[in-house]
Amino acid sequence: MSEISKLNSSCSELDLDRPNLEDYLPTGSIQQPHGKLRLRDLLDISPTLTEAAGAIVDDSFTRCFKSIPPEPWNWNVYLFPLWCLGVVVRYGILFPVRVLVLTIGWIIFLLCYIPVHLLLKGHDKLRKKLERCLVELICCFFVASWTGVVKYHGPRPSMRPKQVFVSNHTSMIDFIVLEQMTPFAVIMQKHPGWVGLLQSTILESVGCIWFNRSEAKDREIVTRKLREHVEGADNNPLLIFPEGTCVNNHYTVMFKKGAFELNCTVCPIAIKYNKIFVDAFWNSRKQSFTMHLLQLMTSWAVVCDVWYLEPQNLKPGETPIEFAERVRDIISVRAGLKKVPWDGYLKYSRPSPKHREQKYAKHCLIYLVLHLSW
């Protein structure tokens, strides 16, 4: 488009600091406008207003975090008593049994873990091995406590250096479901309460990295820790949830590129929960993790599929962001999730001014191109 070069020359006369319009426009987005710029074209802000109103009425970002309730099936004279019986069984029989199972599991775990941790201080390799087994054990107990029916597909992850595992994220139980099969090290947001306590004591032994979403400086420290972990041959394979937040298992939000610029193989894992008995989405705005676990423990079962997918490497000429998108595509297709072009962190903060600049560029080009084509 010769207009762009005319535009750039007129821009350079006026202000050298002006951002380069071409950088912000996707190629071929503006068709060559015909004719002169008229007052009605200038005053017509209807497309922008329509977009704003469209966002007010429905937007793809909020949809990712909506818990979609299942259709009630019990409103009928035959099914309602059955459902009531089900409630009695679930809360009166299953729940206490599960709490018992979980308590026994914890007792066994602590009885083995504490001695191992304290007495085998000198024999690190053996200690780590035992601790890994014990963590896997307690995760099995957790999964049993919600009657987790997990089907694993694909080859089990192997302990090799220079590889990370990435997965879509629906709830903190994703970690437990995966951990019962393989002792992953994980990178997690530091939580308060009993979860935080577990994080700092037991998960330390499988090797975990903490971060704090609200701290901006944290990013560099975390990137460094990630790199160090991946380089170490002895460390457990690292599991990362690149979405950065829990999504409702119908959509995937954009993956953060941190996991994809570590110079190592990325092994995608896809998790899809079956909502037949309970919705495993942890809506952290609506319930605490404890309530979420209680909800799972008073339902019939948690059914899910886990697919271990083919390891991927950065292709020549591919940027980490493109790599992240490609892996997100693989996971979304496998788990039947729709992709949305939003950053999960927008749940916690407003979009930065940079995001608006693409919209500005489009408007300016229309005005200036029409203006200059006289």
Place this chain on the structure above:
Amino acid sequence: MGNASSTLTQYDIEEVQEHCNNLFSQQEIVSLYQRFCQLDRNAKGFISADEFLSVPEFAMNPLSQRLLKMVDGLNFKEFVAFLSAFSAKASMPQKIELIFKVYDTDRNGKVTFNDILDVLRDLSGTFMSDKQREEVLSQVLQEAGYTRESSLLLDDFVKILDKPGLKMEVEVPVD
């Protein structure tokens, strides 16, 4: 309607429908209510500016601040009335009136050269200088028979903008 209930009665729906001149169907009003309750996090009966801005698609819109002044604190009935300008059944003058209101921030019924410049600035950001904007606007106004000192009224807007190509419609998703 109440401010804490999350169900609408038939009376409520009809009241809202009347208030928006039947531009939305009853099903659309129910959908809009679900959306309203979703955005109004603590069931206050209105959506605050912050809650509107939590929708990234809205926050990123160049005209979001102007629209925010018009929708901030509206109750459900007024919310629907505001959105009714975007219904497919709304008349062209009604849509143009909304556009006029976006330009006319001081509500004096007149849109001046500076008002239009302000909107242009919102839309073009740092990509154009004030001088470039003034240049483009002056020339275009002159072309259309106005001057820098002219104030445009709603009738002028209707005259200028009422063309078959103007489309300002939003579809309300109905389950």
